[in-house]
Amino acid sequence: MRPRLPFLLIGLAVAAIHLALPQVERFSSPKAVEAGAGFSMQSTGNGKATLYIIGPGQVLKRDVQLGESTTFSPGSLCYAGRYLAVLAGESFTESRSFDVAPASKPATLSFIAKPSRLPVGLHDGITGAVYVFDSYHNLITTPMPVTFELSTASGTAQKRTAASSDGAAWTSMDSTARQGIDKFVAHVGEIYSARIVAQVPGDPCGLKMSARQIGERVQLITDPVRDCNGNAVPDGTVVTFTARYGGKQSTIDEPLKHGVAEVITQIHSGTTLSVASGVVMGNQIGWDK
Amino acid sequence: MIEIGDEQLHAAPDASLTGNLINQSGQIVNVAHVLGTFYDKSGQVVWVADQYVDIALLPQNPVPFDIHIPEDLAKNVSSQRTVVATYSFGGVQ
Numbered sequence: 001m002r003p004r005l006p007f008l009l010i011g012l013a014v015a016a017i018h019l020a021l022p023q024v025e026r027f028s029s030p031k032a033v034e035a036g037a038g039f040s041m042q043s044t045g046n047g048k049a050t051l052y053i054i055g056p057g058q059v060l061k062r063d064v065q066l067g068e069s070t071t072f073s074p075g076s077l078c079y080a081g082r083y084l085a086v087l088a089g090e091s092f093t094e095s096r097s098f099d100v101a102p103a104s105k106p107a108t109l110s111f112i113a114k115p116s117r118l119p120v121g122l123h124d125g126i127t128g129a130v131y132v133f134d135s136y137h138n139l140i141t142t143p144m145p146v147t148f149e150l151s152t153a154s155g156t157a158q159k160r161t162a163a164s165s166d167g168a169a170w171t172s173m174d175s176t177a178r179q180g181i182d183k184f185v186a187h188v189g190e191i192y193s194a195r196i197v198a199q200v201p202g203d204p205c206g207l208k209m210s211a212r213q214i215g216e217r218v219q220l221i222t223d224p225v226r227d228c229n230g231n232a233v234p235d236g237t238v239v240t241f242t243a244r245y246g247g248k249q250s251t252i253d254e255p256l257k258h259g260v261a262e263v264i265t266q267i268h269s270g271t272t273l274s275v276a277s278g279v280v281m282g283n284q285i286g287w288d289k
Numbered sequence: 290m291i292e293i294g295d296e297q298l299h300a301a302p303d304a305s306l307t308g309n310l311i312n313q314s315g316q317i318v319n320v321a322h323v324l325g326t327f328y329d330k331s332g333q334v335v336w337v338a339d340q341y342v343d344i345a346l347l348p349q350n351p352v353p354f355d356i357h358i359p360e361d362l363a364k365n366v367s368s369q370r371t372v373v374a375t376y377s378f379g380g381v382q
Contacts, residue, residue, distance in 0.1 A: 247297075248296065248297055249295075250292055250293060250296065251292070251293045251296065251371065252290060252291070252293070252313065253291075253373075254290055263290060263292075263313065264313065265313055
């Protein structure tokens with residue numbers, strides 16, 4: 001029993017010394033790397049090991065000579081996210097985490113413009129949202145100015161600038177007073193993306209009809225039907241003529257043709273005539289002939 | 290062009306919407322579908338009903354229609370809007 005005690009004491013002493021020594025770092029990794037950028041990792045010691053880089057959608061493996069620097073060429077790590085570097089030697093395994101951040105230069109924009117077709121003269125009727133990506137399609141989350149421009153065929157433009165937040169920027173625009181095809185463009189630096197927005201006439205405005213006798217019948221015809229901004233309301237828009245006489249009502253729905261609606265019908269003297277299109281009321285005529 | 294003439298709402302009992310379809314065009318209309326939408330005093334829709342008239346519409350010949358309104362809803366009906374959709378062999382009017 002006696003000879004065992006010195007060995008036990010020696011063992012405890014070695015263990016205490018080992019615990020007291022600072023942990024040796026076998027390799028160092030950068031805290032953060034920009035996506036697509038080259039970088040290196042320095043290892044210490046002697047011998048051979050294997051370095052694994054594990055990240056979102058990507059794993060790299062390199063044979064490493066301990067004590068030397070391992071270089072990763074530009075484009076090695078493309079996807080932004082949290083990565084784990086593992087150095088595995090014959091008698092040790094050590095790991096570190098680091099971040100790959102999106103590249104700072106925008107390369108593509110995802111631009112969503114809605115709607116693609118709307119009536120003229122709508123306040124905040126058009127919305128545009130932009131997502132900013134780098135050349136590896138990582139969302140760039142650092143704020144950057146995004147310029148939105150809505151221009152008409154005649155060249156007049158509305159311009160707004162918004163700073164992106166968490167990779168996204170958005171704005172709203174008024175539809176213009178003139179019908180036509182407008183171009184909606186989002187810019188970030190040199191990068192841009194364009195969408196087409198069609199602006200169509202709004203509801204009829206100042207709807208007016210006239211009546212005249214043609215033989216035994218009466219012709220009811222509207223003036224050219226326009227919206228409140230003077231745009232011609234498209235052919236096919238239904239105009240309703242209503243006649244009220246003796247507690248009864250007659251209606252005729254007629255689509256616009258060449259900008260006007262026209263009907264020829266029989267009308268009793270004493271009839272009240274009115275015209276409407278959708279919810280828009282026009283004038284009223286008392287027919288006494 | 291179809292005129293919906295003499296539109297009248299009839300109260301219960303036998304509540305209905307009646308009227309005439311008058312073909313103001315010079316072409317025979319083979320199929321006519323009348324759709325009545327009934328509103329209460331606040332303008333809310335309370336009932337929708339329809340009818341196909343069973344004869345063709347000859348020019349200027351009034352063809353009557355009669356759309357039944359359910360008894361329990363008739364008391365709520367304050368106004369109506371009637372539209373007619375037509376089909377002519379050889380093309381839609």
